[in-house]
Amino acid sequence: MEIKIRPLQIEDAKISYKWRNDPEVFKYTGAHYDHEIAYADEANWIKKIKTNKDEYRCAILVDDEYIGNIYLTDIENGSATYHIFIGNKSYWGKGIATEASRQIIEYGFNELNLNQINLKVKHDNIAAKALYVKLGFKEYDMDDVWLSMRLLRKC
Numbered sequence: 001m002e003i004k005i006r007p008l009q010i011e012d013a014k015i016s017y018k019w020r021n022d023p024e025v026f027k028y029t030g031a032h033y034d035h036e037i038a039y040a041d042e043a044n045w046i047k048k049i050k051t052n053k054d055e056y057r058c059a060i061l062v063d064d065e066y067i068g069n070i071y072l073t074d075i076e077n078g079s080a081t082y083h084i085f086i087g088n089k090s091y092w093g094k095g096i097a098t099e100a101s102r103q104i105i106e107y108g109f110n111e112l113n114l115n116q117i118n119l120k121v122k123h124d125n126i127a128a129k130a131l132y133v134k135l136g137f138k139e140y141d142m143d144d145v146w147l148s149m150r151l152l153r154k155c
Helices: 009-022 039-049 096-110 126-135
Strands: 005-009 056-062 065-076 079-086 116-122 140-141 148-151
Touching: 005 096, 009 065, 039 079, 039 140, 056 079, 056 096, 065 096, 079 096, 096 116, 116 126, 126 148
Parallel strands: 079 116
Antiparallel strands: 005 056, 056 065, 065 079, 116 148, 140 148
16 A cells, blocks of 8 residues: 655545535544535635645545545744544545655655644544654643644654
8 A cells, every 4th residue: 555645736626525524524623614615615725725835735645546635734933733634434544644644744844844843633532642642742732622732853
């Protein structure tokens, strides 16, 4: 199984708009939509974000099949915020997020010259928290819903 990441493309909207409408896929994310996301909405969103200089938004591919997204956003002053979701549920629990995360973390530290990568994860997202700990992220803050974690380049 070959896992790789590549920048998002407009064509990805043909698949990803369906994930945005699946409450199970978006259960643990901070994104909540009050309307159904149409293909045109998703295509326009991808078009817009591709011009943002403070973001690196990628598709996750398994054997060239698009199965999820992984991002570094808010890139500024040597730090960024990490996000991931596997939209194709048949790939959940197969270790794909681990490899995709390693790739984007390496890109962030080596190509974007980041010093730290931050994330927020919901307390009840046990699988994601285990992934982040395995990747080396450390807890540094929390509230009633979210746990904040960071990974430092020097670590």
